Amino acid sequence: MEKSINELQEASIRPMVRPGKWFGLIAAILGLFVIAGVAGYIFGDANLNDDVFWGLGIATFVTLLGISCGGAIVTAFLRVTNAKWGAPISRIAEALAVVALVMGVLVLTTDLGHPEQLWRMFVTPNFLSPIVWDTTVIILYFIVTLILFYLPLIPDQGLLLNGRLL
Amino acid sequence: MNKSDNNIKKRISRRQFIKGAGGLIIAGAAAGILGLNYGKEESIYAANMGEANRQWVLVFDLRLCDGCEQCTKACQKDHYLPKEQEWIKVYKVDGALGKPYFMPVTCMQCENAPCVKVCPVKATYKTTDGLTLIDQSKCIGCRMCMAACPYHARYFNWEDEDYPPVPSSLANSPAFNIPAIKGTVSKCEFCTHLTRSGELPECVRACQMDAVFLGDLLSDVAVNRNKTVKLSSLLQDNDAFRLKEELNTRPSVYYIAGHGQDYVY
Numbered sequence: 544m545e546k547s548i549n550e551l552q553e554a555s556i557r558p559m560v561r562p563g564k565w566f567g568l569i570a571a572i573l574g575l576f577v578i579a580g581v582a583g584y585i586f587g588d589a590n591l592n593d594d595v596f597w598g599l600g601i602a603t604f605v606t607l608l609g610i611s612c613g614g615a616i617v618t619a620f621l622r623v624t625n626a627k628w629g630a631p632i633s634r635i636a637e638a639l640a641v642v643a644l645v646m647g648v649l650v651l652t653t654d655l656g657h658p659e660q661l662w663r664m665f666v667t668p669n670f671l672s673p674i675v676w677d678t679t680v681i682i683l684y685f686i687v688t689l690i691l692f693y694l695p696l697i698p699d700q701g702l703l704l705n706g707r708l709l
Numbered sequence: 710m711n712k713s714d715n716n717i718k719k720r721i722s723r724r725q726f727i728k729g730a731g732g733l734i735i736a737g738a739a740a741g742i743l744g745l746n747y748g749k750e751e752s753i754y755a756a757n758m759g760e761a762n763r764q765w766v767l768v769f770d771l772r773l774c775d776g777c778e779q780c781t782k783a784c785q786k787d788h789y790l791p792k793e794q795e796w797i798k799v800y801k802v803d804g805a806l807g808k809p810y811f812m813p814v815t816c817m818q819c820e821n822a823p824c825v826k827v828c829p830v831k832a833t834y835k836t837t838d839g840l841t842l843i844d845q846s847k848c849i850g851c852r853m854c855m856a857a858c859p860y861h862a863r864y865f866n867w868e869d870e871d872y873p874p875v876p877s878s879l880a881n882s883p884a885f886n887i888p889a890i891k892g893t894v895s896k897c898e899f900c901t902h903l904t905r906s907g908e909l910p911e912c913v914r915a916c917q918m919d920a921v922f923l924g925d926l927l928s929d930v931a932v933n934r935n936k937t938v939k940l941s942s943l944l945q946d947n948d949a950f951r952l953k954e955e956l957n958t959r960p961s962v963y964y965i966a967g968h969g970q971d972y973v974y
Contacts, residue, residue: 593794597856657892664830669826672828673853674827
């Protein structure tokens with residue numbers, strides 16, 4: 544049952560060319576989650592008060608940031624130890640890192656009272672504030688994870704650009 | 710190496726140069742516009758900086774306070790506050806001799822204010838008359854200032870539905886955060902809208918026991934409804950103290966402890 548390199552490549556790229564049979568169902572379930580999230584943001588009650596003013600929003604952000612850093616550290620170990628076999632694992636880990644970080648920032652933004660005023664943090668920042676440094680670190684970390692996500696994708700890009708399968 | 714460098718140099722055509730220069734001009738214009746807007750914001754900021762010849766303080770005489778909460782009621786009425794927001798809050802404290810006493814706590818208007826340090830957008834700031842005010846139009850609602858405040862003086866405007874009705878003539882400004890913008894932070898502002906026009910704050914006017922004084926450190930005067938006294942001798946003669954001095958926040962609210970009652974810090 545030796546498979547040729549072409550068959551392997553085709554199998555690896557097939558999900559990108561045509562969706563699998565569960566794709567519609569999974570997309571519908573995730574769409575329901577999105578609708579529930581938007582409804583929760585508009586109509587929901589985070590059960591916060593003046594004594595407990597940071598609640599589930601901040602906790603979820605910290606959790607997602609932890610997941611994101613977990614993905615990044617897996618990639619970092621694989622890179623430091625120069626493990627060539629780690630490319631697929633690193634790809635999954637970095638995809639997780641990018642997505643978890645974006646979700647975390649989204650949760651953090653919905654927790655703000657006035658997210659539309661956030662631009663002020665970049666125009667008139669107060670450099671004594673921990674939040675400004677938090678934002679700086681998150682932006683730098685996002686750039687780094689994007690680069691680390693992009694690097695293992697270069698061979699796949701080449702494969703797709705060959706045009707054999709598209 | 711040299712050869713490839715020359716190639717790169719040659720490749721910069723006129724079109725590329727114009728593109729680059731145009732990009733620089735657009736970036737410069739954007740920066741200029743931002744800078745102009747920044748200047749405009751700074752001038753609004755300056756208009757709310759307060760009077761230079763005042764350093765407001767409040768003095769609470771705990772010997773006289775009987776915990777009637779008239780100050781809280783008057784404050785909430787004047788500022789159209791909901792019941793949960795007590796900008797002046799009267800705590801009942803159990804004294805060392807088993808005798809309870811009352812402790813009114815407002816925003817301390819700290820000279821070295823932790824809330825001002827942590828605000829990421831400079832929405833809360835120090836004025837020249839020693840107050841800490843909030844520009845609610847700038848506030849992003851991150852609630853970091855509430856986390857930083859050691860005196861629990863700040864309140865978040867979670868909902869605006871059950872707020873008392875506010876007359877439409879009132880406009881929100883840093884000196885008078887009424888009507889409050891939903892999703893921003895409010896706190897005691899020493900009734901800046903009243904003190905700037907020479908009137909006493911609501912809590913000073915409402916206190917039937919004359920236990921609250923409004924003072925000015927620069928002119929060394931403390932007043933309430935009936936009395937005008939020398940501020941420095943009022944503080945020194947009665948061993949006035951401030952809350953949580955060890956945090957180096959240098960509050961502007963002084964307390965005069967009573968007979969046989971504990972110092973709180």
